[in-house]
Structures are given as C-alpha cells and as structure tokens.
Amino acid sequence: MLHRILAIILIVAVVGSGFSRIMVYAGFKANQNYITxxxxxxxxxxxxxxxxxCYLIKKLxxxxxxxxxxxxxxxxxxxxxxxxxxxxxxxxxxxxxxxKTYPQFPAPPLQNITSSIxxxxxxx
Numbered sequence: 001m002l003h004r005i006l007a008i009i010l011i012v013a014v015v016g017s018g019f020s021r022i023m024v025y026a027g028f029k030a031n032q033n034y035i036t037x038x039x040x041x042x043x044x045x046x047x048x049x050x051x052x053x054c055y056l057i058k059k060l061x062x063x064x065x066x067x068x069x070x071x072x073x074x075x076x077x078x079x080x081x082x083x084x085x086x087x088x089x090x091x092x093x094x095x096x097x098x099x100k101t102y103p104q105f106p107a108p109p110l111q112n113i114t115s116s117i118x119x120x121x122x123x124x
Contacts, residue, residue: 020063028056 028035035052037043042050 020067021060024059024063025056028052028059 032052035055036050039055040050040052041054042048
C-alpha cells in the first residue's frame with residue numbers, strides 16, 4: 001500500500017512539474033476575485049478591465065524563469081562530473097562512468113546439427 005501511495009505521489013510530482021504554467025493559470029482562475037480586488041496593479045484604473053491579468057502575466061514570467069533556472073542547474077550538474085579537475089599534482093581527469101566487469105563464461109560448444117539437416121543434391 002505504501003509503495004502505491006509513493007508511486008502516485010512521484011507521478012503527480014513529475015507530471016506537475018511539467019505543467020507549471022497550467023498550475024499558475026488554474027490558481028489564478030480559482031482566486032481571480034481576490035486577485036482582482038487585492039493584488040491587481042491596475043485596480044485604481046477600472047477602465048483598463050485588467051481583472052488581475054497583470055498579476056497572472058507576472059506569475060507566468062516568474063514560473064518560466066524558475067523553470068529555466070532549474071533546467072540550467074540540471075545541465076550544470078550533469079556536465080560537472082565529466083570536466084577535468086586541476087590539482088597541484090597536475091591535470092586529473094575524472095571518469096563519470098563506472099565500468100563494471102563481468103565474469104567471462106566459455107562459449108557453449110557447437111553442435112554439428114547441420115549435417116543431419118542439410119543434404120546437398122545428388123548429381124547423377
């Protein structure tokens with residue numbers, strides 16, 4: 001049961017991170033009355049009919065910047081291990097891939113099955 005709950009939480013987190021814009025828009029729609037009355041930058045100018053869209057645009061830009069920042073950090077962490085490291089002793093290359101060695105098993109013996117299947121044509 002615990003594994004199922006954990007799997008569902010992880011799936012929602014992974015899927016939700018890709019839909020950050022949709023989440024911002026859904027939060028805006030759910031709280032649009034409050035945003036229009038309290039958080040809107042243009043509430044003193046009702047002729048613009050902003051209805052909180054200025055706040056929505058600001059939040060969408062923040063979400064996009066956060067997404068770009070996170071993507072940049074992930075790329076930086078990904079390539080960080082493959083870069084060479086300079087120490088006092090000299091240039092040392094780090095190897096990001098660990099190679100595993102597996103035991104060598106002998107090849108299975110070949111069986112001479114072909115002689116019973118293949119029979120060349122007889123020339124008379």
